[in-house]
Amino acid sequence: MAEVIWKGNRDRYLVELDQMFEQRYEVFFERGGWDPDIAGIERGFDQDEFDTEETVYLIERHSETDDVVASVRLIPTLEPHMMSEVFPHYCDYPNGVPQNARTFELSRVVYDRERIPNDKAKWLALRATFRCALTEFCIRSGIRALTYVVTEQWYTEVQANLWPTQPLGSRHWDKNLHTHSIAAISQMNHVAQRRVRDMLGSDRDVLYYAGPMRAMKLPIIKQAA
Numbered sequence: 001m002a003e004v005i006w007k008g009n010r011d012r013y014l015v016e017l018d019q020m021f022e023q024r025y026e027v028f029f030e031r032g033g034w035d036p037d038i039a040g041i042e043r044g045f046d047q048d049e050f051d052t053e054e055t056v057y058l059i060e061r062h063s064e065t066d067d068v069v070a071s072v073r074l075i076p077t078l079e080p081h082m083m084s085e086v087f088p089h090y091c092d093y094p095n096g097v098p099q100n101a102r103t104f105e106l107s108r109v110v111y112d113r114e115r116i117p118n119d120k121a122k123w124l125a126l127r128a129t130f131r132c133a134l135t136e137f138c139i140r141s142g143i144r145a146l147t148y149v150v151t152e153q154w155y156t157e158v159q160a161n162l163w164p165t166q167p168l169g170s171r172h173w174d175k176n177l178h179t180h181s182i183a184a185i186s187q188m189n190h191v192a193q194r195r196v197r198d199m200l201g202s203d204r205d206v207l208y209y210a211g212p213m214r215a216m217k218l219p220i221i222k223q224a225a
Contacts, residue, residue, distance in 0.1 A: 001208045002070075002133030005057040009210055016059060020071045020110075021047045027110050034176045050107070054079050058137060060130050062115060069115045070130045073108040074137075077147065081105040083183060087149050090183035092169040098147055098185055104138070106148040131162065132196040133206040138188035140207070147185045149174075155182050161199075163192040 005013045024046035028034045041048050051073070060070035075081040077099045083090070084097050091097045111130070116123050138146065150158065152171060159165040163186035174181040186192065197203055 002058045002060050004209045007053045019068050021045050067115050069112050071110045075105045077103045090169045102144040104143050106146040128200045129206050132200045135192050135196045149181050149183050152180050
């Protein structure tokens with residue numbers, strides 16, 4: 001079950017957040033070959049200027065070790081975010097960078113295969129659960145669209161099998177990923193919800209929220225006792 005972290009409950013997750021930042025560095029920079037100097041982050045700890053008080057995270061823990069094994073970052077597009085500050089040229093279609101209260105930017109999606117048992121069924125189940133949790137979170141919180149920069153390969157995968165998705169511009173060479181990437185926008189709607197629930201094979205609750213509910217405006221997310 002994915003857990004929601006935001007400014008209203010962040011003090012409960014300080015250890016998990018540090019683990020997430022370290023894990024992001026391992027996955028993207030040590031294993032993925034990203035250049036920390038280009039990204040402007042501290043070596044060993046992937047926390048940048050977009051990890052702010054307004055940023056929301058979803059994390060998933062290992063069922064046995066309790067380690068964080070998946071995480072994602074969501075940034076309100078009315079705040080400075082990667083697409084507005086780093087990749088605005090990727091949005092070269094007429095409408096430019098989407099920025100409104102109902103659109104969030106998706107980034108730093110991590111599935112840490114090295115902390116997941118070498119079991120394909122468990123890996124696929126975790127990925128399906130996390131994608132479902134992310135989609136459910138958006139729908140329940142009134143987020144109608146997610147923007148992100150993704151490789152062409154993953155853009156095709158998402159468009160075909162995950163969410164209703166359109167490009168925001170033409171493809172560009174990504175010097176960190178050493179491949180072409182594209183800016184995209186995905187709709188968080190009943191079609192997206194049905195697709196991820198079908199992948200999960202269940203309509204069960206996959207979101208967990210600990211802490212005070214005031215100001216979060218997510219009254220139907222499961223709250224800790």
